[in-house]
Every structure is written in structure tokens, then in C-alpha cells.
Amino acid sequence: MTARRRTAPSSSFGEPVQISGRDGAWDRVRADLEEHAVAVLHARLADWRPDRAGGPRLRALLGRDWDRYLEMTHPDVRMRFAASRVLLKFAAAVALRVPPQAVELGYGPTGRPFLRGYDAVDISLSHTEDLLLIGLTTKGLIGVDAERADRPLYTRGLHRHVCTPHEMTVLERLPQRRRGPALVRLWTLKEAYSKAIGQGLRFRFTDFGFGGEHQPARVLAPDGAPGTGVEWEFRTFSVDGGYVVSVAVSDAGFGGTQDTAARTMLDPHVVAALAEALGEDVEPDDGTGGEDDLLGW
Incomplete structure (x- = not known):
């Protein structure tokens, strides 16, 4: 069972963390989740463009979204879709302490994304022009949106x-x-x-x-x-010199989840089966957060 905080997390949360690349300030994201049960991060599209649009790494990262990605015909739409999902998976991987390839997204009836198999972390994403925006919370629901200030x-x-x-x-x-x-x-x-x-x-x-x-x-x-x-x-x-970002967070009243590592929630045999199904050679998590896996894709 996931441990819960004995006291409710702070009633506020920090400013969005800028992630300049795959080796960005993930420690700040994790710290925000631990302190506030909320983390918001933003990035430039240019920093998250897949190096190879049809490469095996991108296919592994997109997972179930791969077919949807292939159906998109406009290059800019495809690029923004792929970059936003990859950033979201890297962010979720920080919270769950798993490789980003092991994160699977699902979508509700209105298209709202969620983490398959792990409902203790709620997620939201937004993108506009060159900005990517991600929200994570362990205390309720979250929604994020971004627009050009002008x-x-x-x-x-x-x-x-x-x-x-x-x-x-x-x-x-x-x-x-x-x-x-x-x-x-x-x-x-x-x-x-x-x-x-x-x-x-x-x-x-x-x-x-x-x-x-x-x-x-x-x-x-x-x-x-x-x-x-x-x-x-x-x-x-106000972020990145020209964008307005708004965040909505609800508190379910149970406090934030203190331990978000997937390994404490899933039976190790289930984790091994999932890794095998994904075709990934995933080593058991040693609690370090899987930083080595986060740096390559």
C-alpha cells in the first residue's frame, strides 16, 4: 500500500520548473512533488524534438501512441504530439522512478491523459507554439494550460x-x-x-x-x-518570456502520496512481465530513480 503523508502538503506550489533537455532539473521536479505534492514543468519544443522521427527509440517511448502518431499527416502537429508525450513520460518516470519507456498513457472519453496502472499520480499537458507544459500531482486532480501572452x-x-x-x-x-x-x-x-x-x-x-x-x-x-x-x-x-501558464489543482483531502515509486506498488513479477511485453531490458529499480535510463532514448 502506498504511504500517505501524516500531514497535508503545503497549500501552495512552486513556479514551473524549466527543463532544458533530457538531463534537465529533474531533481527540482521531484522535490516539488515531495514538498507540495504538485510539480509543474515547461520546456521548449526545440529541446524535445525526436532525433529520428521514425526511430525505434521514439516508437518505444510513444508506446500505444505510436499508431496515432503515424496517422498524423502534418509534420508540425506530429512533432509537437511526439515531443509533448515524450516529455510527459520523462516527467512521469521521475515520479514513478521507472524508465520512461515503461510509462504507458491512456486517455479518457474526453481525451484526458492518465497513467495506465498508476492512478496515484494525476497528470495534465498543454502545448502551444514552442512551449510544452506538464503538470503532476499526488493529492487530487490537476489541469494546466498555456497561451501566448499577446x-x-x-x-x-x-x-x-x-x-x-x-x-x-x-x-x-x-x-x-x-x-x-x-x-x-x-x-x-x-x-x-x-x-x-x-x-x-x-x-x-x-x-x-x-x-x-x-x-x-x-x-x-x-x-x-x-x-x-x-x-x-x-x-x-508568466514563463519563457511570453507565455501565460495557469494551473488548477484539487485536494482530495487525503494528503499527497509520499512514496510514488512504482516498485512499491507493483509485484516484481508484474514489473518483469511488463518489461518483457515492452521489449525492454529493464533492470530492477534500486531506488536511485533510474537516472541513467532517463538520459537516453
Whole structure:
């Protein structure tokens, strides 16, 4: 049985960790998970481009996503899909202390990704242009979203289609120059929350909202009344010189999982069978985190 923290983790979490490559700051990611039960990381697409688009390493890493990858015809879409999944698997491998090739992704009815066989770690991913974004948590649900800070959502009139009456009032009180950034913030918060609850764009953005940037971020009803309680936490960051990132995390009330290593959850015979099925020569985990496996693909 997975050990649980005796006390609840901190009510907040750190800023997104930049991962510049496969030998990036994974120790910081692991430290954030241990301290806050939440870790958020971002990377540049250029740092996670597969060296060989059809190579055996990429096929092993993508696993069940390999066929989906082959069906994509647009080169940029294929590249972003592969890079985001590879980064997600490397991040999950840090939490589970297994080689990234041993991580398998599944998808719910709305396309929400999850870790097959290990529901103690919830995951979320987002990518836009050259930014890749990953969220991990062991205390509930997580959703992440990223957009260009200068995306012209307001000037295109999208606020009339994605904002509640309360949000419209808040936006109209702002100076013209601040309405665009404020709407990008609201958009990413709505996306992050929708992803966390597994609804995606099926949950109409006009049915729920958030307050102004100087108010604590929480879900509000269309008229501005509270919509959620303290079980949800939301934060918005500016990363990589031009992107707005929002994170939504729920606390199930049981505290974060202290020990996330897959070897403590699975029978060693099951692990061996999984490794054989994947065609990987995986040595038993010695508790060091599998750093050698993380560096090559």
C-alpha cells in the first residue's frame, strides 16, 4: 500500500520548473512533488524534438501512441504530439522512478491523459507554439494550460463568447490596454480547470468564471457568486518570456502520496512481465530513480 503523508502538503506550489533537455532539473521536479505534492514543468519544443522521427527509440517511448502518431499527416502537429508525450513520460518516470519507456498513457472519453496502472499520480499537458507544459500531482486532480501572452483574444471579440456576465463587467472596468492580458489569464484558468475535471471544451466557458487578477483565483458562478471551495487552488504564471501558464489543482483531502515509486506498488513479477511485453531490458529499480535510463532514448 502506498504511504500517505501524516500531514497535508503545503497549500501552495512552486513556479514551473524549466527543463532544458533530457538531463534537465529533474531533481527540482521531484522535490516539488515531495514538498507540495504538485510539480509543474515547461520546456521548449526545440529541446524535445525526436532525433529520428521514425526511430525505434521514439516508437518505444510513444508506446500505444505510436499508431496515432503515424496517422498524423502534418509534420508540425506530429512533432509537437511526439515531443509533448515524450516529455510527459520523462516527467512521469521521475515520479514513478521507472524508465520512461515503461510509462504507458491512456486517455479518457474526453481525451484526458492518465497513467495506465498508476492512478496515484494525476497528470495534465498543454502545448502551444514552442512551449510544452506538464503538470503532476499526488493529492487530487490537476489541469494546466498555456497561451501566448499577446494572443489577441479580446480584439477578436472572443470575450463575448467565453466570459460570464460578471467577467464581462470586470473586463469593461479595466483600461483598454489591460483587457487583452486579463482575458488571456481568464482563458487559461478556464482551460486548466476544464482539463482537471475532465471536461475539456465540453464545459461551456460562459457557465463558470473567475474574478479579477487582484482577487484570489477561484471558480465563480456566472453572477460572480462562489462556485468552489478551498479544495481547489489556482495559480497563473508568466514563463519563457511570453507565455501565460495557469494551473488548477484539487485536494482530495487525503494528503499527497509520499512514496510514488512504482516498485512499491507493483509485484516484481508484474514489473518483469511488463518489461518483457515492452521489449525492454529493464533492470530492477534500486531506488536511485533510474537516472541513467532517463538520459537516453
